[in-house]
Amino acid sequence: MTTRIATITGYLVRSLAHLPIFYKVLIANSLIVVTGAVAGTTLTLLSTGSTEHLFELVALFTIAGTFLSVLINWIVLRAAFRPIDVLEQTADEVRRGNFHVRAPSVPLSDPDLENLTATFNAMLDTLVGYQQRLRELSQRVLTAQEEERQRIARELHDDPAQSLTALLVLLKMLHDRQQPTDGRTLQELIDLTTATLESIRAIAQELRPPVLDDFGLAAALEGLAAQYWQRFGLPVHVYVRGQRQRLSPEIELALYRIAQEALTNVAKHADATYATIDLQFREGTVSLRIEDDGRGFEPREGLGRGLGLFGMRERAELVHGTFALESEPGHGTRITVAVPLESRTQFASTTGVRA
Incomplete structure (x- = not known):
């Protein structure tokens, strides 16, 4: 019982x-x-x-x-x-x-339940804000991809395509003559072929520099500086501080693209006489600073001027880094990115973005 x-x-x-x-x-x-x-x-x-x-x-x-x-x-x-x-x-x-x-x-x-309801609604507002930001980012990515395709198509049409057309015309002329070719014509063919190859290499270099994969970020930034001197006549001084080391592909690519976008802004918009790239390796951190002596701008207005600041900030955040912008009209611009190196192991099992 x-x-x-x-x-x-x-x-x-x-x-x-x-x-x-x-x-x-x-x-x-x-x-x-x-x-x-x-x-x-x-x-x-x-x-x-x-x-x-x-x-x-x-x-x-x-x-x-x-x-x-x-x-x-x-x-x-x-x-x-x-x-x-x-x-x-x-x-x-x-x-x-x-x-x-x-x-x-x-x-x-109950007041406590009212506070819980307000917190829940605020969390939903934040979530909707992140969704809106993600949609805007996706739209920017699609727009940037389309603009990049248009730029590549235009460069291929304006330089290599025209050079190859001229080369084809010369070859047809030689074929129609059916007589020995003089040295001057051969030299013209050699020069035209060389220029065409250099143009194609420059386009390929801008799309994905092999030096970044082969020799690392520091060497790639030095090559980038030389490239902007050749293309735009912009002196770019590169300073590498600390012990050079290879970083994860994601971090190297993010910092390289940030430097590339920043130098493009300097060359096209800043009216600067020079720019500097300062890459510093520290224990547990790598920092990148791009600075110029150009005309500067109001940072709040820069986000709406198509200067790629949004994309640079997003690239820094994707590798858990911080992004800082300092600029004012007449006093140049400074962009600083700091990335923790301990985060490099977090990317080992993820698929890196190759752009």
């Missing part, structure tokens, strides 16, 4: 433990009120000596107390737990993909 009672008691305890908190509080409050009503009624009748209808009165007060307790507790607890139900419904809508839903304010709600 004792074992059976213990089994039943254990089953009831487990069942109550799995009930929602609403029903746990409701049952607990109801038991307290009913116990108080029964005990109070019994003691009152016994103290007065009126025990003739003791059982009937106790049963009446028990039923009435139970009904009123359950009713009042139901109303009060339902109102108190209403914000939790609202949050649950809102979270379910979010789980289904509706990120624009917000949990409404509930009248007579």
Whole structure:
């Protein structure tokens, strides 16, 4: 008998433990009120000596107390737990993909639950903001890809294609002559072929410099500086501080592209007489600073001028780095990026972006 009672008691305890908190509080409050009503009624009748209808009165007060307790507790607890139900419904809508839903304010709600609702709505606002930023970034990536394709197509058409056309015309002329070719014509063919090959190499170098993969970031930046001197006549001084070392491909590519975009801005927009690239290897950190003596600009306006600042910042954040921009009209521009080297191991199992 004792074992059976213990089994039943254990089953009831487990069942109550799995009930929602609403029903746990409701049952607990109801038991307290009913116990108080029964005990109070019994003691009152016994103290007065009126025990003739003791059982009937106790049963009446028990039923009435139970009904009123359950009713009042139901109303009060339902109102108190209403914000939790609202949050649950809102979270379910979010789980289904509706990120624009917000949990409404509930009248007579507990202040702590109101704060929880406000925090939940703020979290959804932040999430929607990140989604909007991601869409903008995706659009910028697509636009940049299309612009890059147009630029490559234009450069191929304007330089190598025209050179190859001229080369083809000369070869046809030689073929039509059907006579020995003089040295001057051969030299023209050699020069034209050499120029065409150099143009194609320059385009390939800009798309993906082999030196970055073969010799690392420092050598690639030195080659980039030479390239901007040849193309734009812009003197670029490169300073490498600390012990040179190979970084993860993702970090090297991100810093190289940031330097490339920054120098392009300097060459096309800054009217600068020189620029500097300062690459510093420290224990646990690599930093890159690009500085020029150009006309500068207002940083808030720069984001809307198509200067690639958004893309540079995104590249720095993708390798867990920090991006800082300092500029003002008439005083040049300085871009500083710092990347923690301990993050390099985090990229070992991910697919790097090759751009």
